[in-house]
Amino acid sequence: MTQAHEGLGIASCRAIVDAIPDMIIRIGKDHVFRSFEGKVNELYRPEVDYLGKRIEDVLPGATAIRFVDTLESAFRTGQVHSIDYSLTLQQTLCFYEARLVRSSDDEVIAFVRNVTREKETEEQFHEYQFHLEHQMAMRSADLSAAENRYRNIFRHSGAPSIIVEQDFTISMANPKFEELTGFDCREIEKRMKWTDFIYPEDRQMVIRYHFARRSDADEHGAPAEYECRIIDRNQSLRTIFIKVGMLSETGRSIASIIDITSLKNTEQELRDRETLYSAILEGYEGFVYFIDRNYRIRFMNENLIHNTGGDATGKICHEALHNRSAPCLWCVAEQVFEGNRVRFEMKNPNDKKWYYSINVPVRMSDQSVFCQAMITDIDERKRMEEALRDSEAHLREENIRLRTSIEERERFGDIVGKSPAMQEVYELMLMAAASDTNIILYGESGTGKELVARAIHAMSSRQGSNFVPVNCGAIPENLLESEFFGHKKGAFTGAGADTKGLLDEADHGCLFLDEIGEIKPGLQVKLLRAIEGGGYTPVGSRRVIQSDFRIIAATSRNLTERVRAGRMRSDFFYRVHVIPIHLPPLRKRKEDIPLLAEHFFKAYDRKIRPTLTSRIMEALMNYDWPGNVRELQNVLYRFVTLQRLDLAGDAALPAPDPSVEATFPAASLPDAVASFEKRQISAALAQHRWNRTRTAKALGIGLRTLQRKMKAHQL
């Protein structure tokens, strides 16, 4: 203990020294450590290492210099001087803080504190702080990278997007939103409110959703997606579909938008168009209906519903509208389903009125095809047309009557006969020529059916177009369809080119169907459709062709019996059996024989014209002419050329002149064969009384072949 402390008493001084948390060292002006007191053990080394020794001798060089400098300053100024230093003691780095105070001219007291632990704590703190700062820096780098990323996504999003603050301010808007509204981002962001864009009528709704979305209580009161209208910079109204989500714990919402204006406009247009179409359909005075492929009615207009007495939508067309169990004969739906438009005029068998029907395919969005039928009542027009035609026909009839009366009806054009039976035929021919309806000529073979048909055509209004004769019995059955309707190239073996059919040839003219009873029911249906205006399809083609032709049919058979036997369809029969004309057999009008003979002789070469003696005439009158006028023509021709009258089953009158045969040398082998064939067939026909079935059998050929050959040889 020093003398300076003596006044306090040693014990008190010791207590004070002990209470001081520092080590107290007395150092002399000569730099020698004089004593160590207080927390000496904090030094970690016994004071003996330092006691009585000079600073420069015990402390490390640099530390000793700084310590001595501070000591000198303390001596010089008398003020407290501090110094921080460190020492490595027993390989441990220790930090110290010393405050040096001059206690006398000769001595300085140093209060030294071991601050190693504080230093360590401080260092640890710094280290921790550095670590934290580093972590923070890393995290904020991450955060800003993420933010940038999201900002990028937001900006480059293909959908117009905005971020809306709690008070409706738009804090962010992307370029697509600029495009949608016509405003620039700089004008929008933090300056404009979302509600500024909303169409006034929708504003209340959007505000309600905005707050509901931010309220815990009413969270479900706002849909995540909804439709509303906005007004863009040009004051145009746009309809948008908006999807909204909250950015958690920020009170902000993000909205992405789809502009559905054009969709809405299209929807509106569609609705308008629908209104327009239904107005047209309802305003249309005719009937309109749609049927699907199963003939089920999909739509009927009011007029049709009213006319048929009820809405038959969903029902089968032919059952509901026409009271039939199968599709109507005139139905063109199948052609329409194949993509064709078909128009035709028809007389409805139910109400006997004329209608004009336009049938078009309508392709639905699922690619199914409906048939749309628009039917207009043209009965009035037809009636007027008919009235006009009647007056025309009347004039025509009068004209013809006048002409024929001059000749006292001994003939009618090329048709010869003055018998009452033929007068009746002429009357009917006049009527038939004046009208445009179908005609059927009944009569045995050779009675002049084709002659009459040609005469009617020549007098009719169709005279300027073709008269197309078809011998239905002479065409091989497998070729009938292609003959009638034509065919496409390659439709069957041998079809080398597109070929037109007889129906096409007869367009605007007349189709003469000889031996109509030979047509099979399958073909009758197709012909019927063509007659009724439904058109026809060439073999191998899908195109429907229309032809306007008149039918003059002819037959030697009893067609009613064929209908009864199911070999002829009754609808087909009634279509052609409109004006029936019966041609009398020659045996029933023998008074016409002299006239006919005169007529045929006139046609032959005058030089070899023989005179008909009363004996020959008697023979002609006594014969019953099973081959009718054709047979008479042939007999007279043979009589002229062979000087011989040979009637079947009768003796030849007079005897044949053998030199006559020699005057007919065959010019060539084919001519000789043809001439021989003609004679053979004529003889066989005469022998079998012109019964063709029996003649064909006797000659050993088919009926069709015989008919073909008779036509070729003009028998």
Ligand SMILES: Nc1ncnc2c1ncn2[C@@H]1O[C@H](COP(=O)(O)OP(=O)(O)OP(=O)(O)O)[C@@H](O)[C@H]1O
């Ligand atoms: N009244 C008549 N006047 C003049 N010639 C007639 C008369 N009737 C028939 N002919 C003549 O008789 C021949 C046979 O006539 P057409 O071919 O018209 O009879 P068709 O009844 O059609 O016979 P098929 O049924 O066998 O075809 C023809 O050469 C025709 O000119």
